[in-house]
Amino acid sequence: MNFWQFMSHNRTEVLEATAQHLYLVAASIALAALIGIPLGILITRRAVLSKPVLGAANIIQTIPSLALFGFLLPAPWIGERADRLAILALTLYSLLPLIRNTYAGIKGVDRAVIEAGRGMGMTDRQLLWQVELPLALGVIIAGVRVAAVISVGLATIAAAIGAGGLGEYIFRGLAMVNNQVILAGAIPAAILAIAADVGLGWLEKRLSPS
Amino acid sequence: MSQSSQGQPAIEFREVCYELGSSRELLHNLSFRVDPGETLVLLGRSGSGKTTTLKLINVLLEPTAGEILVNGKPLREWDLIRLRRGIGYAIQEVGLFPHFTVARNIGLVPQIENWAPDRVKKRVEELLRLVGLDEKLASRYPRELSGGQRQRVGVARALAADPPILLMDEPFGALDPITRVELQREFLALQDRLKKTVVFVTHDLREALLLGTRIALIDGGKLAAMHTPREFLRSPDPLVKAYVDAFGAEFRDHDRPIQDRGAS
Numbered sequence: 001m002n003f004w005q006f007m008s009h010n011r012t013e014v015l016e017a018t019a020q021h022l023y024l025v026a027a028s029i030a031l032a033a034l035i036g037i038p039l040g041i042l043i044t045r046r047a048v049l050s051k052p053v054l055g056a057a058n059i060i061q062t063i064p065s066l067a068l069f070g071f072l073l074p075a076p077w078i079g080e081r082a083d084r085l086a087i088l089a090l091t092l093y094s095l096l097p098l099i100r101n102t103y104a105g106i107k108g109v110d111r112a113v114i115e116a117g118r119g120m121g122m123t124d125r126q127l128l129w130q131v132e133l134p135l136a137l138g139v140i141i142a143g144v145r146v147a148a149v150i151s152v153g154l155a156t157i158a159a160a161i162g163a164g165g166l167g168e169y170i171f172r173g174l175a176m177v178n179n180q181v182i183l184a185g186a187i188p189a190a191i192l193a194i195a196a197d198v199g200l201g202w203l204e205k206r207l208s209p210s
Numbered sequence: 211m212s213q214s215s216q217g218q219p220a221i222e223f224r225e226v227c228y229e230l231g232s233s234r235e236l237l238h239n240l241s242f243r244v245d246p247g248e249t250l251v252l253l254g255r256s257g258s259g260k261t262t263t264l265k266l267i268n269v270l271l272e273p274t275a276g277e278i279l280v281n282g283k284p285l286r287e288w289d290l291i292r293l294r295r296g297i298g299y300a301i302q303e304v305g306l307f308p309h310f311t312v313a314r315n316i317g318l319v320p321q322i323e324n325w326a327p328d329r330v331k332k333r334v335e336e337l338l339r340l341v342g343l344d345e346k347l348a349s350r351y352p353r354e355l356s357g358g359q360r361q362r363v364g365v366a367r368a369l370a371a372d373p374p375i376l377l378m379d380e381p382f383g384a385l386d387p388i389t390r391v392e393l394q395r396e397f398l399a400l401q402d403r404l405k406k407t408v409v410f411v412t413h414d415l416r417e418a419l420l421l422g423t424r425i426a427l428i429d430g431g432k433l434a435a436m437h438t439p440r441e442f443l444r445s446p447d448p449l450v451k452a453y454v455d456a457f458g459a460e461f462r463d464h465d466r467p468i469q470d471r472g473a474s
Contacts, residue, residue, distance in 0.1 A: 116305035119268050119377075120319055120367075121294030134309050 006180045014169070018188045021165035024083065024158060025151045025192070028090035032147060036095045037140065040102025041128065050103065057096040065154050068092065069161045086158035086165075093154055094147035101143025105136030138208025145200035152193040156185065166192075218282045219243035220375060220407040221267060226276035228262055228431075236262050237431045240276070246374070249401060249408040249471075251422035253415065253453070259431040260411045264377050267409065268297050280375070295319055298368030298376040298406070302383050305364060306352040312338075312363050313348040319371040337366040342396060358389040365397070369404075376408045382417070394420055415457040419443070423471050427453060438470040 007014060036057075043050035063071075068089045078084045109132050117127050133140075159167025169185025172178075221244040228237040237259045244250045252260040265271040266278055269290055278285045280293065299305075306315050314321070316337055317330040325333070338345050341362040352360055361381055368376055382390045394417060401408065401421075412418055418425045419439040427434040427442075427450055434449040435442070443454060 112301065112305055113307060115270055116299065116301055117307070117318075119265075119270055119294060119297075119299040119301075120322075121291050121296075122318075122322055123291060126322055131307060 003180050003183055006184060010184065014184055014188060017164065017166050017168055017185070018192070020083075020163075021152070021155055021167075021189065021192065024086050024090060024155045024163060024165055025148065025196075028087045028151055028155075029094055029144065029148055031087065031091040032094035032098050033144065035091070036098030036143075037102050039095075040099040040140075041106065041133075043099070043103055044106045044132075045124075054096075054100060054103070057099050060092050061096045065089070065093070065157050066160065069158065073161070082158070082161050082163040085161060086155065086163035089158070090151050090154060094151055097143040097146040097150070098140075101139050101146075102136065105139030105143075106132045108139065109135045138204050141200060141204040141207055145197060145204060148196040148200060149193050152189060152196060156189055218246075219279075220246045220281060221409065222279040222282075223263075223266075224277045224279070226266065226273045226278060228259075228266065228271060229274045235431060237266075237273075240431075240433055242426060242433060242436060244407055244409060246407050247405045248423040249410055249421055251418040251425045252409065252411045252428055253413065253418045253422075253425050254428035255413055258428045260413075260428045261379055262431075263428065264379055264409060264411050267375075267377055268294050268299060295323060295371060296373050296375065298370075298373040299379075300364045300368035300376065300381045301379040302381065306360060306367075308352055310351075311348065312343075312350050312352070312355070315352065315363055316366045316370055318367060323371060333370060334366075337369060340369070340400070341366045357385050358393065361385060361389075361393060365393075365400075374407060376406045378408060379411045380413070381410075383412070383414075390417075397421060415453060440470045 039053055043053050060068075069085065072085050072088055073079050075085070075088075078088050113135070114127060114131065117131050122130070155163075155165050156167035156170055159165055159171050166185040166189045169181050170189075173181030173183070173185065223240050223242050226237060226240040227235060229235045240263065242250075252263055254260045262271060266273055267280070269285060280288065280297075285293070307318070310318070313331070313334045317334045320330045320333055334348060335345055338348060343359060343362050343366070347355065347359065352363065355363065361384075364381055365378075368378070382393050385393065398421065410418075410421055412421075419442070422439055424436060424438055425442050426436045429449050435445060435447050437445055437450070442450060445451065
């Protein structure tokens with residue numbers, strides 16, 4: 001049986017695994033954006049927090065992924081279900097690019113433009129929503145893009161703790177020493193990563209002020 | 211030195227100092243008054259402290275000593291946001307919001323003041339006409355305009371909510387000489403009609419003589435001299451003389467018909 005026959009035989013399962021994979025990635029990126037973007041904004045306002053927050057996000061990123069899944073296993077509520085655990089771990093990994101890019105994006109807005117706004121009587125909130133965030137949006141989306149591509153790859157490891165997704169095929173194929181099965185997981189995962197990269201790259205370009 | 215005597219000054223500096231950190235003093239003991247309706251030009255070379263002086267008025271910077279009053283009220287007693295919205299601020303072209311259309315840039319202060327959208331729209335059209343711009347430009351972005359057009363948008367934006375005071379920081383600095391002269395003339399015509407209190411920063415003596423009712427020469431963070439344009443050219447003050455001489459022979463001729471414009 002060649003790869004294509006394997007894929008067509010198992011297409012329902014492969015599609016289900018892809019959907020599960022996408023769910024893990026999308027949920028964790030959404031959570032990470034919800035936490036990381038406000039944190040990134042916060043540290044542009046409170047300079048003393050910028051080092052500890054960026055440092056913490058950096059340290060999380062250095063924890064090996066399998067170990068992080070393991071560390072989180074005893075956590076209450078979260079440890080009960082493998083998908084919750086996987087989403088939490090992926091969220092933690094996605095924080096760094098989101099916080100860092102939000103921070104860098106806002107800090108990179110031309111000082112003269114901000115000063116003009118302030119001089120005309122814009123409040124801090126108006127400056128943030130009408131000037132800083134729109135002008136930083138391209139850089140923030142670039143952070144989402146990096147986080148999404150990393151997450152698609154990392155999510156395959158989540159299968160090791162039973163969270164499902166395309167990693168199932170990879171682990172199964174490794175155990176069976178069967179390349180077809182490995183590819184059934186690896187190829188859709190690669191396609192997802194490329195799609196996320198291209199799609200978000202397009203968005204990044206569209207939303208960047210030229 | 212001519213000091214007109216029409217009651218309360220619009221802006222008053224009282225022995226104002228500004229230090230950067232604890233060691234570098236950028237402004238030293240600055241005291242002067244700006245009368246309502248006059249155009250005070252802050253003239254000086256780069257780094258003399260003229261832009262710093264301007265930014266103290268709309269509190270983008272705060273003095274380390276001394277006091278500044280606007281309409282007789284010390285700055286610290288003003289609601290900062292109210293104060294700034296009552297002071298038009300025009301700077302070099304970088305100050306336009308690149309992601310806003312011309313219309314949104316001009317209508318910014320009315321918009322944050324919560325004017326009704328059609329009132330903002332009317333005001334924007336009015337201002338475009340006032341500064342001599344085609345209404346078709348309203349939907350363009352700043353990058354799609356020429357330097358002169360951007361500068362006009364900057365002036366229109368500063369005038370949007372009809373503030374009694376205008377701060378202008380080298381607004382015509384980045385323009386070619388012909389466009390600059392054109393805009394200077396339009397500024398004069400506009401100022402004759404609108405009678406704003408203007409504080410205008412420039413290093414260009416020609417511009418100062420043309421636009422100012424009075425000229426304050428700032429040198430090394432100190433007020434070196436304060437004169438009407440005509441007095442300025444005749445001043446025996448060595449700093450003033452040096453500045454005038456630096457601009458060449460044409461200004462040394464004291465009989466040249468430079469006209470002082472009255473403050474009112």
